[in-house]
Amino acid sequence: MNHSTKNKQIYKGAFALVFAGIIGKVISAFYRIPLQNLTGDIGFYIYQQIYPIIGIAITIALYGFPSAIAKFLAENKAKASKPLSKNIIGVLLLFHVFLFLLIYCFRSQIALWMGDEDLVEALKLVAWIFLFVPILSLLRGIQQSEKRMYLTANSQLIEQLIRACIIIGTAAFISLGYLSVYRIADGAVLATTVAFLASTLYLLFHRKKGPLCDGMEERVFGFSSLWSTIIFGGIVISLNHMLLLLMQFADSVTVVPGLVEYGLSTTEAMKAKGVIDRGQPLLQLVTVVGSSFAMALMPEITKQNWHANKKHAFNQIQSSLKFCLLLSVGATAGLWILMPEINQLLFTDRLGSNSLRILALTLLVSPLTLVVASLLQGFGYMKWTAFLIFFGLWVKILLNKWFVPSFGISGNALATVCTIVVIFVINYWLLRKRVIKQRLLHLPLLRLILATGLLIAIECLLKFLNNNLLHLVTRLELVIFVLFSVVLGFLVFLFSLRWLNILTKEEWNQLPMPKKWNYKGVNRDETNH
Template sequence: MTSQTEHRQFFKGAFILTYAGLLGKVLSAIYRIPLQNLTGDVGFYIYQQIYPFVGIAMVLALYGFPAAISKLMAGQTNRPTKQLKQKIIIQLTIFSSALSLVLFLLAPFIADFMGDSGLTSGIRASAMPFLLVPFVAYFRGMFQGRNNMLPTAGSQLVEQIVRVSLIIITAYLTVELNRSLYDIGVGTAIASTGGSLVALMTLLVFFYRKPKEQHLKVEMRQTIDENLFTAVIGYGIAIAINHMMLLLLQLMDAFTLVPLLKQTGYSLTEAQVLKGVLDRGQPLAQLGIVAASSLALAMIPSATKLRLSSDRIRFTNYIASTWRFTLYLASGATVGLIVLFPEVNTLLYKEDLGTLSLQVFSITIIFSALSISTASILHGLGQIYRTAFFVVIGVVVKLGLNFFFVPQLGILGAAIATVIASVTILGLNLNQLKKVTPKLERIRLPWFRFVSSLLVMGIVVYGLNRVARPLFYQYDRMGQLFYLLCLIGIGVISYLFCLVKLSVFTKEERDVLPFKFLIKD
């Protein structure tokens, strides 16, 4: 295989993984809405308490360890030996089994720490998916090491579809059979385990369908420049942390929010409902972040290619455009969501509860999307461990601020803490980007024209909604959906119109817009 063919295959694979990941994130966000509708805020709270644990297992199996294995395999001069493969799978198995055992044994203490002993069975069940992590990650990493991203992408989509379907079925049966809502936590863990099993079977199908010559066992002496544990476990954890920013911030709420609310006088049931209300913001924020960062993530492989080819000018332009596009999309989504949140809350969750807290939480979309985009650029520059460390700092900030704000402001305080934590992570990433690219010009933004475009969109949408709002509450849910889609469409058109007419986009950025044929220079 020629070098040019290898590069083409690598970047094609990068795009396949990117778009599969985006679709998976969209699925992961959307199903939480019917889940909350089926089980109410308390059932949704129980799910959200268990999800971070199974989410960590999924990220390790999808992003962390496969990336570490593929990097290790790509660095080998010869085909990996059977001995090396065995060492990798043994280390992954020992590490994942230890995590699973610790989580299982400590489940009662973790549940008590969360302020709800009823979560014990769900936390214990969430130890199961970790047992499948080594095998799923191993095959994904081996395929990725050969620049074959299709098995990873296919197994990811199958895993998400199976997991989402099983969770919704579990929620439906729990309600219909009048079972304890805590069964949703157990069902979530079982569904994640089922999704992982199907993903593993999908990978095995790809494995046994590959050309026979790839089955040849080539025994060669190989040397690894770095410690194998560090290369696989250490690097894999660093990669995973970079993909778990929102998950880890959510985990801090899972550990602290209910206990802190109970300390301020709320009963367990009241605290559960309030936590469930705040968790309504998670799928909406995730959808906004996915929409805002999707273009940026799709541009990363091209930016990396330009860096590798030493085309500094175009590389610099890619970085600046990636950052600006993310800001424009994230800000538009955030302002629109804030303006329409009472109606969005009513449509999706049947009640307009906790709107102020959720509006504040929505601001996270801007800073999280920018953090993801900036971190992705830094990853292309080899700053994996540093960006993971920044996420850890942000999580510590979130934890400390929860203890400070929640006793005074309740779930509004938790929302403020999440926003400040995401700002902290973004600031650290931007500072690091400045350090590692000293020749990179400061990313310039037409702030006045950009903010003016946001204001025009916000005023237009708010004004129309103010006038037509009585109609919204007269419609059924389908009518309410149509009403909101119309307002969102008007908001998008007015925002893009202002961005173009006020020359917010550069000429190069206008050339890549999907509607560029409508724009006259």
């Protein structure tokens, strides 16, 4: 397979993951609406209390261990033979049994930390989810190592749809009085378990018959080798993908006290934190871009591949960073302009829109941070990236303590932006040291500003027409307006990248689009070389 075909396969897989991730996040955001409507604030509170643990299981099953397994197979040029697969499953099962026992045995203490002893039974059930992660992680890791990203993307969509349906069904039974409100936790556990099983069966059905069944793999990998590479690596990769969740954790212990010091009452401070928390689903929605490129690149960028063909590996790095940055710039610009309308659409009012606009600036670097961190991990900087995550957590806590008492929720948003920028700058500096004398980001800055300006102009024109002529204010009208604005803005920005030659012919043709849109001309930049 030549490099051009291989690159197209990688980026096709990355964009498939982007699409699946965005659809998955949309499903995840929207099933919470009927969940809250059917079970009330108490039911929603119970679900939110156990969701972080479920979210950890979902993250390590989708991003952490599959990427670590794919990286391990790529680095060792190994096939997932039956003996090796059994060894990997054994190591994964040992780790997940430990997690199971940790939650199961300390469920009472965890419930006390959460402030609700009635969650003990729910936590006992949540622990069982982790036992379904090992096989799913292995299958996804094998597919990623074989560049069959679309299978991971499809399994992700299957997982989200099943979870949403079962959770909404449980909420409906609660609203009809057939179940106690605390049974929403049981429904969430059942939903996740069935979703994991369905994804596993889907991947088993679509796997290639050879790798898991043959016995051709002669190399022996010891327990310590598998443990240090897959378990430690999987934990670090998972932490990178939970970066925004860790920022939320820092907020949970610092924002309300800071807002009280700012001058709000405790009740007002809680409400204000709820307002700035509105931005988290939107941040996660766009950060899917970085997660998807990181997942696609993990088995590709290794020390061996770098030494074997530096030019090809560097081109992959450069193109991935470029794609990621362009998508981040477009998403940030659109979100900045449409934030008041999106805020009203999702949360019925426009409270905190300016603070949420500050928070949206995080999107300029958060997807890039994930990609750069995954590249560093490919080069062997596992401990460094793990250290930077915890360093960033303390930076966030300190900045919250300084900014929130002075600027309120805008200070909290600014602290998040600054923290992500600090982590990105350090990661980028480390990557620059690794690829000496190479320019990682090569963009025609003026043309990119022009393309972004066109996007902003279109969105501002649509807002002007709405404010002065259409006056769309109901939720249904806002859905139509926001969706139309997002699609039109995306198309304007996308084709600006083509018309202004921001993307090369090869890069444009790697995008997952109809063949009739393929770029057949020659870029101005290419004719100058």
